[in-house]
Amino acid sequence: MKKSYLFGILYLLFVFGCEKNDSDIENGDKNSLPSEQSLFQVLVNDGMLDFPSRGDYDQALDYLGQMSLQELEAWNNNLGFKSMKTEISESEREENGIYDDLLATLINTKSEIKIGDYILRLDALGEKVYVTTNSKDSKKILNNKDTRIFSTDDNVLDILNGEVDDAISAKSRYCGKRKLSWNLNFSTTPSKIHAKVVYQKAGFLNSLQSKIEEELGLDGTSKWKMFLKTNGSGNFWRNKKKSGTIGPYQSSIFNKANKSYRPYYSSRRLKAYKFSIEFWAQSENDGVLRKKTITIDCN
Numbered sequence: 001m002k003k004s005y006l007f008g009i010l011y012l013l014f015v016f017g018c019e020k021n022d023s024d025i026e027n028g029d030k031n032s033l034p035s036e037q038s039l040f041q042v043l044v045n046d047g048m049l050d051f052p053s054r055g056d057y058d059q060a061l062d063y064l065g066q067m068s069l070q071e072l073e074a075w076n077n078n079l080g081f082k083s084m085k086t087e088i089s090e091s092e093r094e095e096n097g098i099y100d101d102l103l104a105t106l107i108n109t110k111s112e113i114k115i116g117d118y119i120l121r122l123d124a125l126g127e128k129v130y131v132t133t134n135s136k137d138s139k140k141i142l143n144n145k146d147t148r149i150f151s152t153d154d155n156v157l158d159i160l161n162g163e164v165d166d167a168i169s170a171k172s173r174y175c176g177k178r179k180l181s182w183n184l185n186f187s188t189t190p191s192k193i194h195a196k197v198v199y200q201k202a203g204f205l206n207s208l209q210s211k212i213e214e215e216l217g218l219d220g221t222s223k224w225k226m227f228l229k230t231n232g233s234g235n236f237w238r239n240k241k242k243s244g245t246i247g248p249y250q251s252s253i254f255n256k257a258n259k260s261y262r263p264y265y266s267s268r269r270l271k272a273y274k275f276s277i278e279f280w281a282q283s284e285n286d287g288v289l290r291k292k293t294i295t296i297d298c299n
Contacts, residue, residue, distance in 0.1 A: 039063060044081045049106055050114040054157055057115045058267055061205070065102055065265030069258055072105045084109055097124030099179055100200040100209045102265055115204065118160055122202050127152045129203035131160065152177075155240070156203035157267045175270045175298035177201045182279060182292045193224060195279040197294040199270065207265040208237065208246075210277040210294075213258035222255045224281050231276035231293050237264045238272045246275060272299050 040059035043050040051057040064072060076083050084093060085104035098104050098111070107113050111122040121130045129150045150156045153174045158164045177199050184193040192215040200207045212228050230247030237244055246263040261277070264270065276295035282288065 042079070044079055045114065047082065048108045048110075048112045048114055048119070049079075049081060049083075051116070053116050054161060054267075057157075057204075060106075061102075061265050061267065064105065065207070065262055069101055069260055072101060076105050082108060084111065098200075099196070099198040100205075100207045100262070101211075101260065102207060102209070102262065103200055103202055103205050106205065113204070115157065116160075120156070120204055122152070122204075124152065124202065127201075129154070129156050131156070150203055152201045152203045153269065154203055155268050175199060175273060178296040178298070180294045180296055182294060184281060184290060184292070193226065193279075193281045195228070195277075195292065195294065197275060197277050197296050199273065199275070199296055199298075201269060204267055205265070206239075206267070206269045207262055208270075208273060208275045208296075209260060209262045210275070210279075211258060211260040212279050212281070216257060222257070223284050225253055225255055225284070226259065226279070226281045227251045227253045228259060228261060228280070229278050231278045231295065235263075235274050235276055236272075237270055237275075239266060239268045239270050241268065270298065273297060274299065 040056040040063065041052050042056065042060060043052075051060060064075065067075065072085070076086055083105050084098060084107050085101055087109050088104075090101075093099075093104055098107075107122060111124070113120050113122075117133050119132050122128075123130070129152060131148045131150065132144060132146060150159065155164065179196060179198040182193075182195040184195075193212065194215060195210075195212040197210045198208070200209065210228060212226050214222055214224050214226065216222065227250065229250030233248070235246035237246060244264075249261055249263070251259050251261065263275070264273070274295070274297040276293065276297075279292045279294065281290050283290075
């Protein structure tokens with residue numbers, strides 16, 4: 001009774017205290033999701049996603065960035081694409097610097113993607129993006145003499161499209177990648193809670209993502225009630241052309257494996273941001289409500 005009463009009060013406070021909840025878009029200030037993928041083209045060629053133009057790719061980011069983890073997986077499966085997300089575990093992806101599920105959905109197991117005439121391969125740990133225009137040479141892209149090499153700090157697609165040159169991009173102010181995590185493991189509980197806040201840089205995709213996830217026990221059932229919400233009113237992002245506020249946002253209280261919130265996703269890097277998230281979890285075993293705030297910023 002005490003647990004139900006506590007969560008009833010919390011639910012009322014947070015639902016009526018925020019402008020947005022899960023009845024709106026889960027991932028920020030966007031209009032309703034399109035009923036079908038009609039704004040962009042994408043193919044699967046040579047084991048990688050192939051976007052015919054930069055415009056198709058940017059439209060795809062707008063469409064996919066709003067999706068839940070389950071929706072991303074369904075979209076991936078409908079294409080029949082073997083992405084890094086479907087083929088490699090999350091822990092292994094993170095060991096290689098791939099923190100955002102959106103990025104993992106767009107690249108194959110070799111971290112490759114084709115946008116317009118360019119094949120790009122990401123080395124997230126090395127903070128490099130290798131680019132070629134020859135599909136035959138993509139197999140040896142790392143040591144081909146015609147391969148161009150960029151930093152993940154660069155606005156790679158802007159440079160390739162001639163919107164800015166390498167020298168100007170290299171001197172521009174940028175935000176470093178940040179990843180902060182929370183692991184909750186108490187002897188009174190049979191499972192763990194993992195939460196993270198991350199700025200993902202990939203040269204052709206930059207994003208802010210928060211995620212809370214339960215590591216299910218052997219019986220496969222959820223033992224936690226969880227939710228996440230923005231902390232405070234000073235959350236924002238700014239790239240070279242635009243800026244925006246983040247939140248207020250809060251998820252519903254849920255009993256399922258995971259929930260994520262991605263307020264920024266773009267082919268352009270960020271020049272400044274603040275992203276602060278409160279993670280809440282309550283074990284069904286002891287009824288104790290636990291809170292952790294994780295903040296990353298670049299100002």
